[in-house]
Amino acid sequence: MSISNLMSLNFLVPYVASKIDFSRAIRGMRGMPRRxxxxxxxxxxxxxxxxxxxxxxxxxxxxxxxxxxxxxxxxxxxxxxxxxxxxxxxxxxxxEGGSAVKATSALVVGGAPTVGGEVMLYIGGERVSVGVTTADTSATIATKLNAAINAMAKLPVTAAVAASTVTITARWGGPTGNDINVRTTYYPDDALATGVTLTTPAMAGGAVLPDVxxxxxxxxxxxxxxxxxxxxxxxxxxxxxxxxxxxxxxxxxxxxxxxxxxxxxxxxxxxxxxxxxxxxxxxxxxxxxxxxxxxxxxxxxxxxxxxxxxxxxxxxxxxxxxxxxxxxxxxxxxxxxxxxxxxxxxxxxxxxxxxxxxxxxxxxxxxxxxxxxxxxxxxxxxLKTMSFYRWYRVTEFQNKYNNAGYKLGQYVEQPIPGQKIMTVDLAEEIMIGLYKIFCDAGLCQNMPYYISTLKVEIDAPNGKLKIMDEPVILTQHYQTEVTSNVVAGQV
Incomplete structure (x- = not known):
């Protein structure tokens, strides 16, 4: 094909023009922006x-x-x-929702240590632990737990103590606070100090929905x-x-x-x-x-x-x-x-x-x-695959063809050399080329079927290129079935 002109044929002054075109700078698969x-x-x-x-x-x-x-x-x-x-x-x-109510739980310490040990608590998966001795009462253990909870700023709750009860309160209002998990032991080697009990009711009372x-x-x-x-x-x-x-x-x-x-x-x-x-x-x-x-x-x-x-x-x-x-x-x-x-x-x-x-x-x-x-x-x-598939094709046409000086040739079979004319044949070539990229990347398959079902039309009066395709995407391997026909002895 001939090389297109960079300057008007009416411009007669001696001049050197050099165009830098990045439209072909990126070849092969492009990554879709993700956030x-x-x-x-x-x-x-x-x-x-x-x-x-x-x-x-x-x-x-x-x-x-x-x-x-x-x-x-x-x-x-x-x-x-x-x-x-x-x-x-x-x-x-x-x-938070208007007048949102914060979820709470009243943790009750019972008994007293017969030997020194540890009292642990998990709040939203975060471990809170205090050491206890035989000199501690349920009230002093509650005081220790209260201090330990408030010392962990990353916890989703704050704490207040009264006698042997530690009341924890979600830091925000609404029903989501009810889903903050509270428990005493979790791992097999977690063990409360002998003689001590810790009651951990589920968080409750959080109310009033927010509005997204x-x-x-x-x-x-x-x-x-x-x-x-x-x-x-x-x-x-x-x-x-x-x-x-x-x-x-x-x-x-x-x-x-x-x-x-x-x-x-x-x-x-x-x-x-x-x-x-x-x-x-x-x-x-x-x-x-x-x-x-x-x-x-x-x-x-x-x-x-x-x-x-x-x-x-x-x-x-x-x-x-x-x-x-x-x-x-x-x-x-x-x-x-x-x-x-x-x-x-x-x-x-x-x-x-x-x-x-x-x-x-x-x-x-x-x-x-x-x-x-x-x-x-x-x-x-x-859906993730087809989201990427659509984005790739849309950006390909946006970057290289739409509003890039192309004309629509509804009846043109052999475009004039050097002219940017979108034809049915060119559109098919573009789509098949893009599909090959997806096949090579392991996202699509069955090129013969894709080619046989690809439909391209040009609606010149309305300035539209219309394409319908049937991509055959790769699916996921989740299961394997093996049948073993056993033969015992001589065959």
Whole structure:
């Protein structure tokens, strides 16, 4: 083909023109920008304004903006610990609900040590411990525990003591405080000093829901590819589900996914999942664990998006660093895990040391709009893959063809040399070339089928290039079946 002119043919003055064109500088697979967004409560002393988007990179910045002991700071630390290098972590702090009530628990110390020892307590998975002697009474032990709790600024609670009772109170108001786990012993070698008892009622009384509407407003023109939402009540879930549904439409394309975590029995979690059906939400299902659900969700969100940045078609199986799961015998059995997966929940793989890893990530989607069972959007990786697939093609056309001086040739078969004319043949060549990149990257397969089903039309009067394709994505290897036909003796 001939070389196109850089200057007008009417320009006659002797001159040397040299154009630098970066449109072909990047070849092969490009990485999609990914961001993790954490939504939650900060403390009053945190300098970050509520409903304001902020990127936080350092521990010092996180403490200053969010406040030590806040929900958001704990989420940020957990996300940071589970995120690969290069994954930006953004936060939006949300107001508590009006007149929000803080959750509390009254811890009661009983008895007295017959020998010296230790009294330990786990709050949200964090261990609090005091030494005791035979000179201590239940009241003095309670005083020691109270001081130890208040000395740990990172705890999500504060404490007050009266006689032998230590009352702990969540640092923020609302029902999420009810999910702060409180227990005495956790590991097999934890043992209260002989003669001492410690009663640890579940946190309760937290009430009045927050409203994520201002958070969604603050997300305008901003795209996070994974959002951690600690508020699993129906009103706030509906708001996020509707926002995500709009973001996945072709007139928006700021698609994201939300990760939540719900703790409870199989029956309780199933009841919750029965009211959810969004393909853009995935829910970690846990039971009897120590770690607060919003922290588990932050760990999972960072691990999921870090995996997707490398390969969105690979089912993430990362160990969640910092997670404290149920003790042996207190987790979900296999049948329960299968039931939860079928309902749209994602249980963790709990190891013998109580740590947890991602197992199989499914979305909340299970029913078609007509109410029929439908697994077409049940696998999280399928949506992650297609999100990347769409982004790659859209940016390819935005960078190289749309508004780049191309004309549409509806009937042109052999373009004039040097002319930038988009034809059916050129569009097919572009799409097949892009598909080959995805096949080579192990994201798509079956090139002959793709070519046979690719359709391209040019609507010249309206200035449109119209394409319909059928990518065949790679799925995930979750199960293996081996049948051994045994032959005994001589063959």
């Amino acid at each position: 993790l967004l954490l939504v939650g409560h900060k403390l009053v002393g945190g300098t970050l304004a509520v409903n304001t988007l902020s990127t936080i990179t350092t521990e010092a910045d996180a403490i200053t903006k969010l406040g030590e002991g806040s929900m958001l700071l704990a989420m940020w630390r957990d996300a940071k610990a589970n995120a690969d290098l290069g994954l930006p972590i953004d936060v939006i702090a949300i107001n 509407t201002p958070v969604i407003t603050a997300m305008n023109l901003y795209r996070a590819t994974e959002i951690v939402n600690p508020f699993t009540d129906s009103p706030n879930m509906v708001l996020f589900e509707n926002e995500l549904a709009a973001r996945w439409l072709q007139n928006n394309m700021q698609d994201a996914m939300v990760v939540t975590c719900v703790r409870g029995t199989e029956a309780a979690i199933t009841t919750w999942l029965n009211t959810r059906n969004s393909p853009h939400v995935h829910t970690i299902a846990v039971t009897n664990d120590c770690t607060s659900p919003w922290e588990t969700a932050a760990m999972a969100g960072a691990a999921i998006e870090s995996s997707a940045a490398i390969d969105p078609a690979v089912g993430p199986t990362a160990k969640l660093l910092g997670y404290r799961g149920p003790v042996q015998g207190a987790g979900f059995v296999v049948d329960s895990m299968n039931n939860l997966l079928a309902k749209g929940g994602s249980p963790l793989n709990i190891a013998v040391d109580y740590t947890g890893s991602l197992l199989r990530m499914v979305t909340n989607y299970k029913l078609s709009p007509g109410g029929a069972p439908d697994r077409s959007m049940a696998e999280m990786c399928w």
